[in-house]
Amino acid sequence: MPKITYHHAGGATDTVEVPEGTSIMRAALSNSVSGIIGECGGQTMCATCHVYVRGDVDLPEISEEEDEMLDCTADDRLNNSRLGCRVVAGRDFGEIEVDLPQSQN
Amino acid sequence: MSTVIIGAGHAGVQAAESLRTEGYADRIVLLDKAEHLPYQRPPLSKDYIKAGGDPAPLPLRGAAFYGEHDIDLRTGVEVVRIDSQAQLVFVKGGEPIPYNELIIAAGAEARRAHCAGNGLEGINYLRTVEDAETLRAQLDRGYGRVVVVGAGFIGLEFAAVAAQRGLDVTVIDFAQRPMQRVLSPSMSDYFTQVHTDLGVKLHFDEGLDHFVGEQGRVTAVAGTSGVTYPCDFAVVGLGVVTDEDLAAAGRIECDRGILVDEYLSTNVPHVYAIGDLAVFPSHHFGGNLRLESVQNATDMAKTVAKTIAGNPSRYDIAPWFWSNQGPVKLQIAGLADPADVVIERGNRSTGKFSQFLFRDGQLVAVESVNAPADHVAARKLLEHDAGITMEQARDHDFDLKAYARNLSSSAMTPS
Numbered sequence: 001m002p003k004i005t006y007h008h009a010g011g012a013t014d015t016v017e018v019p020e021g022t023s024i025m026r027a028a029l030s031n032s033v034s035g036i037i038g039e040c041g042g043q044t045m046c047a048t049c050h051v052y053v054r055g056d057v058d059l060p061e062i063s064e065e066e067d068e069m070l071d072c073t074a075d076d077r078l079n080n081s082r083l084g085c086r087v088v089a090g091r092d093f094g095e096i097e098v099d100l101p102q103s104q105n
Numbered sequence: 106m107s108t109v110i111i112g113a114g115h116a117g118v119q120a121a122e123s124l125r126t127e128g129y130a131d132r133i134v135l136l137d138k139a140e141h142l143p144y145q146r147p148p149l150s151k152d153y154i155k156a157g158g159d160p161a162p163l164p165l166r167g168a169a170f171y172g173e174h175d176i177d178l179r180t181g182v183e184v185v186r187i188d189s190q191a192q193l194v195f196v197k198g199g200e201p202i203p204y205n206e207l208i209i210a211a212g213a214e215a216r217r218a219h220c221a222g223n224g225l226e227g228i229n230y231l232r233t234v235e236d237a238e239t240l241r242a243q244l245d246r247g248y249g250r251v252v253v254v255g256a257g258f259i260g261l262e263f264a265a266v267a268a269q270r271g272l273d274v275t276v277i278d279f280a281q282r283p284m285q286r287v288l289s290p291s292m293s294d295y296f297t298q299v300h301t302d303l304g305v306k307l308h309f310d311e312g313l314d315h316f317v318g319e320q321g322r323v324t325a326v327a328g329t330s331g332v333t334y335p336c337d338f339a340v341v342g343l344g345v346v347t348d349e350d351l352a353a354a355g356r357i358e359c360d361r362g363i364l365v366d367e368y369l370s371t372n373v374p375h376v377y378a379i380g381d382l383a384v385f386p387s388h389h390f391g392g393n394l395r396l397e398s399v400q401n402a403t404d405m406a407k408t409v410a411k412t413i414a415g416n417p418s419r420y421d422i423a424p425w426f427w428s429n430q431g432p433v434k435l436q437i438a439g440l441a442d443p444a445d446v447v448i449e450r451g452n453r454s455t456g457k458f459s460q461f462l463f464r465d466g467q468l469v470a471v472e473s474v475n476a477p478a479d480h481v482a483a484r485k486l487l488e489h490d491a492g493i494t495m496e497q498a499r500d501h502d503f504d505l506k507a508y509a510r511n512l513s514s515s516a517m518t519p520s
Binding site (some may be wrong): 026029030031032033038039040041042043044045046065067069071072 | 145147148151152159163164165167169170173179262399403427429434436475476477478480481506
């Protein structure tokens with residue numbers, strides 16, 4: 001199963017294995033990983049599932065709507081910023097590590 | 106010492122979490138009558154019923170969350186009575202639960218159609234995951250005729266999905282236009298076009314008269330105009346009703362919901378109400394208001410948690426909402442009134458624009474279509490009571506995003 005490692009702002013980590021088709025946002029909510037809110041339920045409408053992707057993972061292009069929401073994140077947008085709801089296990093990666101921001105809203 | 110929370114929806118779960126965040130160290134009991142791990146409702150009328158939708162509802166928090174935060178979550182527990190004198194919550198088939206503080210976050214139920222034929226098979230509501238599963242099974246067939254009663258958020262979200270999935274969709278509503286209660290007339294017009302383009306047949310000024318059936322199953326919906334709309338199944342989206350019996354029996358004042366003050370406190374000491382069922386004084390609205398939204402549930406929960414944790418806090422947040430209908434993501438900040446002056450930014454012909462609504466020259470609401478950055482900026486403006494002028498709204502070179510960003514950074518500087 002695809003694997004996601006979440007690095008919390010304080011240094012702790014959570015690693016979860018999830019079925020294919022699970023987004024980074026949903027995986028966090030379903031596995032009690034804190035630091036991701038997912039307020040809009042994965043509609044690209046709230047920017048509360050902001051993550052920083054570690055390393056060189058070949059992810060799909062950022063869509064216009066994701067791009068717009070990434071400009072609205074609570075913590076600064078960086079080059080490796082993504083919305084967790086838009087990056088999906090299996091489809092987009094087999095294994096991934098992400099850093100969580102200090103704040104989501 | 107303990108806090109008991111009735112209802113584990115967005116409001117109840119957030120209240121439990123925020124109590125811990127605020128440093129509340131005593132016992133928290135979270136009760137819900139459903140058996141499930143508490144889940145998110147908004148996707149049920151959107152992604153959940155789409156083709157290839159998620160197999161399970163999106164949980165509000167993971168299963169381990171409750172234990173990790175020392176929250177005593179009890180699902181499948183029905184509250185039957187509140188004794189606010191003895192400070193006890195009575196539950197079906199169990200011992201009464203004592204409380205020091207009680208938060209009622211029991212939400213609301215789908216309003217049932219009260220008319221002839223309402224007991225026929227094939228008449229559906231859309232509030233719970235069970236409702237959504239029933240409807241998803243109907244939609245998975247990919248054909249058939251459905252009549253939707255009610256052109257509010259739920260009815261139209263469902264209608265859009267059903268049309269996109271190949272069904273023949275008719276919507277009736279006694280109102281004059283889509284989402285009449287919440288949208289400006291010009292935004293309603295836009296949605297009339299959106300649904301018409303999706304192939305949805307809209308009939309306004311057409312109330313529900315009765316259901317027609319054969320052999321116990323619905324075959325048509327009869328409108329108040331006398332027209333009959335044949336269907337294989339029907340979906341009723343007539344809004345919600347709150348259960349006042351529980352509160353009233355506990356001598357808690359109600360008026361189309363549970364009445365609370367700005368601290369979300371009821372007339373009974375140590376009893377609070379939050380979320381869909383709370384009627385609260387809103388300065389944004391200029392009167393008492395009851396709101397059904399994730400924002401209202403979540404923000405009320407955070408506010409009441411502060412108060413109970415020893416930091417009395419007022420609830421005074423500009424409301425916002427969202428909806429997904431076909432190709433449209435609608436986001437609303439503030440509360441619209443049909444008489445508001447509308448200034449459009451962007452261009453509706455591109456399918457990406459916002460409407461800025463002004464009352465007496467003040468910005469009161471912003472309706473955004475596929476323009477989430479406008480929405481986020483609008484929320485900041487309304488939160489800071491720092492609306493832009495009508496001239497700025499009309500000026501398409503005015504940088505709204507930058508203006509809102511400066512607002513939030515300057516707000517952090519003590520003045």
